[in-house]
Amino acid sequence: MHIIDRRLNPKGKSLPNRQRFLRRAKALVRKAVHENSSSRGIRDVEQGGELSIPRDGVSEPGFHHGRGGGLRNYVLPGNKEYLEGDKIPRPPTGGGRGNEGSADGGGEDDFRFMLSRDEFVDLFLEDLELPDLVKRRLATSESTSLQRAGYAASGSPANLALARTMRNSLSRRLALKRPRAAEIRSLREEIEALERTGKDPARLAELMEQLEGLLARTTRIPYVDPLDVRYKRFESVPKPIARAVMFCLMDVSGSMTEDMKDLAKRFFMLLHIFLTRRYRHVDVVFIRHTHIAQEVDEDTFFHSPETGGTVVSTALEEMARVVRERYPTSDWNIYAAQASDGDNTSIDAHKTAALMADVILPVCQYYAYIEVGRDDDFMPAGPIRRDTDLWRTYKVLVQPGVPLAMRKVRHRRDIFPVFRDLFQRNAEPSAKEVT
Amino acid sequence: MTASPAAPAVHTAAEPLYSGADWDFDTLRRVHAAVEEIALDELGLDVYPNQIEVITTEQMLDAYSSSALPLLYKHWSFGKHFAQHEMLYRKGMRGLAYEIVINSSPCISYVMEENSATMQTLVIAHAAFGHNHFFKNNYLFRQWTDAESILDYLAFAQSYIADCEERYGSLPVERLLDSAHALNSQGVFRYPRKKTPDLRSEQIRALERQEHQERMFNDLWRTVPQAAPKAPDEAAREEERRRSLLQLPQENVLYFLEKTAPNLQNWQREILRIVRNIAQYFYPQRQTKVMNEGCATFVHHTIMTRLHERGLITDGAYLEFLQSHTNVVFQPEFDDPRYSGINPYALGFAMMKDIERVCLDPTDEDRQWFPDIAGCGEPMAVLRDCWANYRDESFVLQFLGPQVMRDLHLFEIEDDADEPMLSVEAIHNERGYRRVREMLARQYDIAWVEPDIQVVDVDLAGNRRLMLQHRVVNGILLDESDAKAVLRHLANLWGYDVALQEVDAVTGMVMKDHEAVPRRRFA
Numbered sequence A: 001m002h003i004i005d006r007r008l009n010p011k012g013k014s015l016p017n018r019q020r021f022l023r024r025a026k027a028l029v030r031k032a033v034h035e036n037s038s039s040r041g042i043r044d045v046e047q048g049g050e051l052s053i054p055r056d057g058v059s060e061p062g063f064h065h066g067r068g069g070g071l072r073n074y075v076l077p078g079n080k081e082y083l084e085g086d087k088i089p090r091p092p093t094g095g096g097r098g099n100e101g102s103a104d105g106g107g108e109d110d111f112r113f114m115l116s117r118d119e120f121v122d123l124f125l126e127d128l129e130l131p132d133l134v135k136r137r138l139a140t141s142e143s144t145s146l147q148r149a150g151y152a153a154s155g156s157p158a159n160l161a162l163a164r165t166m167r168n169s170l171s172r173r174l175a176l177k178r179p180r181a182a183e184i185r186s187l188r189e190e191i192e193a194l195e196r197t198g199k200d201p202a203r204l205a206e207l208m209e210q211l212e213g214l215l216a217r218t219t220r221i222p223y224v225d226p227l228d229v230r231y232k233r234f235e236s237v238p239k240p241i242a243r244a245v246m247f248c249l250m251d252v253s254g255s256m257t258e259d260m261k262d263l264a265k266r267f268f269m270l271l272h273i274f275l276t277r278r279y280r281h282v283d284v285v286f287i288r289h290t291h292i293a294q295e296v297d298e299d300t301f302f303h304s305p306e307t308g309g310t311v312v313s314t315a316l317e318e319m320a321r322v323v324r325e326r327y328p329t330s331d332w333n334i335y336a337a338q339a340s341d342g343d344n345t346s347i348d349a350h351k352t353a354a355l356m357a358d359v360i361l362p363v364c365q366y367y368a369y370i371e372v373g374r375d376d377d378f379m380p381a382g383p384i385r386r387d388t389d390l391w392r393t394y395k396v397l398v399q400p401g402v403p404l405a406m407r408k409v410r411h412r413r414d415i416f417p418v419f420r421d422l423f424q425r426n427a428e429p430s431a432k433e434v435t
Numbered sequence B: 001m002t003a004s005p006a007a008p009a010v011h012t013a014a015e016p017l018y019s020g021a022d023w024d025f026d027t028l029r030r031v032h033a034a035v036e037e038i039a040l041d042e043l044g045l046d047v048y049p050n051q052i053e054v055i056t057t058e059q060m061l062d063a064y065s066s067s068a069l070p071l072l073y074k075h076w077s078f079g080k081h082f083a084q085h086e087m088l089y090r091k092g093m094r095g096l097a098y099e100i101v102i103n104s105s106p107c108i109s110y111v112m113e114e115n116s117a118t119m120q121t122l123v124i125a126h127a128a129f130g131h132n133h134f135f136k137n138n139y140l141f142r143q144w145t146d147a148e149s150i151l152d153y154l155a156f157a158q159s160y161i162a163d164c165e166e167r168y169g170s171l172p173v174e175r176l177l178d179s180a181h182a183l184n185s186q187g188v189f190r191y192p193r194k195k196t197p198d199l200r201s202e203q204i205r206a207l208e209r210q211e212h213q214e215r216m217f218n219d220l221w222r223t224v225p226q227a228a229p230k231a232p233d234e235a236a237r238e239e240e241r242r243r244s245l246l247q248l249p250q251e252n253v254l255y256f257l258e259k260t261a262p263n264l265q266n267w268q269r270e271i272l273r274i275v276r277n278i279a280q281y282f283y284p285q286r287q288t289k290v291m292n293e294g295c296a297t298f299v300h301h302t303i304m305t306r307l308h309e310r311g312l313i314t315d316g317a318y319l320e321f322l323q324s325h326t327n328v329v330f331q332p333e334f335d336d337p338r339y340s341g342i343n344p345y346a347l348g349f350a351m352m353k354d355i356e357r358v359c360l361d362p363t364d365e366d367r368q369w370f371p372d373i374a375g376c377g378e379p380m381a382v383l384r385d386c387w388a389n390y391r392d393e394s395f396v397l398q399f400l401g402p403q404v405m406r407d408l409h410l411f412e413i414e415d416d417a418d419e420p421m422l423s424v425e426a427i428h429n430e431r432g433y434r435r436v437r438e439m440l441a442r443q444y445d446i447a448w449v450e451p452d453i454q455v456v457d458v459d460l461a462g463n464r465r466l467m468l469q470h471r472v473v474n475g476i477l478l479d480e481s482d483a484k485a486v487l488r489h490l491a492n493l494w495g496y497d498v499a500l501q502e503v504d505a506v507t508g509m510v511m512k513d514h515e516a517v518p519r520r521r522f523a
Helices: A015-024 A026-037 A098-104 A117-125 A162-175 A181-197 A201-220 A258-278 A298-303 A312-326 A346-363 A389-395 A412-423 B025-042 B057-065 B076-090 B117-137 B139-144 B150-168 B170-182 B199-216 B234-245 B253-260 B266-287 B289-309 B315-328 B344-360 B364-369 B379-389 B392-399 B402-408 B433-443 B480-494
Strands: A002-005 A049-054 A071-076 A087-089 A110-115 A139-152 A231-241 A244-251 A282-289 A293-296 A333-340 A366-372 A404-409 B050-055 B099-102 B107-112 B411-416 B421-427 B452-458 B466-472 B498-504 B510-516
Touching (some): A002 B025, A015 B076, A015 B170, A026 A049, A026 A117, A110 A117, A110 B076, A244 A258, A244 A312, A258 A282, A258 A298, A258 A333, A258 A366, A258 A412, A282 A298, A282 A312, A293 A312, A312 A333, A312 A346, A366 A389, A389 A404, A404 A412, B025 B050, B025 B117, B050 B057, B057 B076, B057 B099, B076 B170, B099 B117, B107 B117, B117 B139, B117 B315, B117 B379, B150 B170, B170 B266, B253 B266, B253 B452, B253 B480, B289 B315, B289 B344, B289 B379, B289 B392, B344 B379, B344 B392, B364 B402, B392 B433, B411 B433, B466 B480, B480 B498
Parallel strands (some): A244 A333, A333 A366, A366 A404, B050 B107, B466 B498
Antiparallel strands (some): A071 B411, A087 B421, A139 A231, B099 B107, B411 B421, B498 B510
16 A cells, blocks of 8 residues: 655646636636626735636537436435325426426526636736837837857857857868878778788888878867857847836825725726736836825825825826926836816816826827716716816817827726726727716 | 454454544554455455545645546646536535545545545545445456556556647647547447457357257258248348448447548547547446445445444544535435435445345345345345446346335336326335336436437448437437537538437337538548
8 A cells, every 4th residue: 555645746737727728718708707897896806706607608518318308207215295196297497307407407507617816817908908009219128138149259068059160170170281081091001001011111111100190190180179169149139118107196185085086096006907917117106196296106105095185287297297307208108097086176277288288198198087976976967967177177188189088987896897998909089988 | 244243353442543633644554554454354355456645625626627537638628627616616515525536556546635534534445445346346347447557548648639739739639629528428338349259269160160060960951942042132241241341330439430530630530539448438437326336335334333343443533434424325305405316325325235234134025025145144245246246227226125215215207298297106115116126227227318329321432421320218309409519529520411310219210300511620
């Protein structure tokens, strides 16, 4: 008897099978992820979860008996009152499976399974992208790739250029007249023949001398000299990649309720996940504003409380300052996402519009504006409902060719669809309301 | 077992093998030794050498999804099963099996690290001795599986299919496997094939025949007037010859395709062969669920009880065992929401316990029903004989006694689609025993449970259409949408049109026609 401890064996033996399954059901899974994501909280995105897809797409057919029809006999346990000859009405489930119906009753329509966090996020973000990413000048960065670049006299043995080395060796041997092996062999044969016959000793001595000379020359001139050796040379070539920066502008003023802040933060969190998972070279700048704006770090942005009045233009000014100082438009693709409840001091409206039109929008690849509303102030669309100050300010800016997109979000469940909508491939910037 | 007081009393009043729930490898070794002693000396079991492998939950899930085989080629359907098992397990809807055992030599039993010491003892008794004995001795396993070489074959299959994926791309291989899997249950031989006779045995046979004729020679026969010898029908002979060359009719559709399909490449034929060989390996298991589990359950119950009697496990451990044992052999009644068919553990264990009782302490009824074994006093000999020579269907038909039927309150209903009501045909009483027994046996008869589908003809000289036939019993037709899907796979493999006729087995009347044309044939 042997006891073997297999616990330390590599895990995930069925991982390749799982990947094959996901690849097979990809279209279905993707659809399910998108449907599913609308009902999820943002934190859940980071957790993966249960998913169900139609059974049809992943069915494994086989010949088996159909459900209805024919004459069937069943033996069942647990008789209580039946006697031979009793008639029992068919159970309403139909199909003629009799009392055995519960054997495989539930869950026939859908195939349910769990997706891991990574699988879920990857599928969710799969067809999203930052629009117009390579329009600006391509800047170099730390990414490099190796390229063949001629030969070098030194290098690692793995890079030995054998053909080149032998070519050098051959030309050196020719130039220095290294005796050929055949030459020496024929000389030896002649000497042997002379020695055997024993005539013409003078010739023999001459030949011996000649052979000695040749052998000495052979040892002096090596077959392969360190001089001949060449190595393949590689040069690291910088790879151009697009650099991008995303500005996250959030209104944290007093008019924003906790719910609204929560919505805005959820949006930015999703944006953050999207950027960090999909792009390796994206800077994120967090700016929050009340009546004054300040650039903060990620943690403060998401977690620190703040309150005050609302002057939107301060945030735009701050952004313009950061762009000026750190992100020259010649080198960077600039994106911005702004979340606000739409309130703005009325005297600021003009300044905001001017800043947007003259400074911000011209340098931006894409500017997304999210207006968060209260869930409970939903009213049927009508004359009573009026757009907020900021919405009206921005609305006049929306024109074909202007990279500005505006969306309204009132409920947690809107965040995923709006987010997808904003960053969908080939999405046209426009003002649309999602409620 | 109560009648064997002379059992070797080596360990009486000994120290228990373990205490508490913790165990280490040393415990496993001691437990195995103690269980082995009882299993071999007292129960007379005959087993392959054991190999016990300790695995984690995750590895158990892995093993689940690849049909419990330790290594298997890669295919998305296994990933699908894994995903399903994983979800059910994570949501707590289903526990994991405590063990998995593989019919191989050495016999590999997987035990989970989370099991308590008592559970490990139970698993060793159940799998490493119960199932192991069954695998080694049952005639179906001896006939159809080769325990020595299965692991090597699986390793070969895995690497061969991986090579094919590398060489021909993973998608064509996946598509081929999809199609082959669809015909999985049509990929087994249900009867041993005739061996092609070699020259020597042919010669012996000819000699014997000649001797026989010489012995039987009687000149009188020459005088009896005979009908003129009929001219052999040339066409019929030719037809006969063609069919025998193609081995028609053929129940093993995958085998037929492997040998006959016109367009398949060699590697594709080899993959079909791998799929059908693995299906064949599982063929005995499908027919012996009740016996296999019953045997293992009976063995673990006997061994655990004996261990307890000898003081090798504590009272607490014994209670823990009983609790999980009763869970295993629990049979919900038909109107219970938990009911999902007859529990093979429950039926097998009940029948085997009943056989033990009949052997040791028979009633008059038992003497009448089982005259051969009633009161013979050697239950283990009888059971070992059952385990070796029966499958579920024949075992139920032979050994389901009235006592078990009464205990389980078995009754039979008939569901005729033409009648408005179901009717109770037989119950557990004097009039009904035999019918209930016969019908229950039929539920385990693979010929009743699975549709009988055969390749009946192929028009090789014409349009190469492949003809299949489903012999319909009791008017039960195939599930239509699945049948269509499978036929499409079959048409792709065959490369030409395929037709399936559903023919009533009794009247020969055609009940339904299915046809399929190849969409994307394999080539």
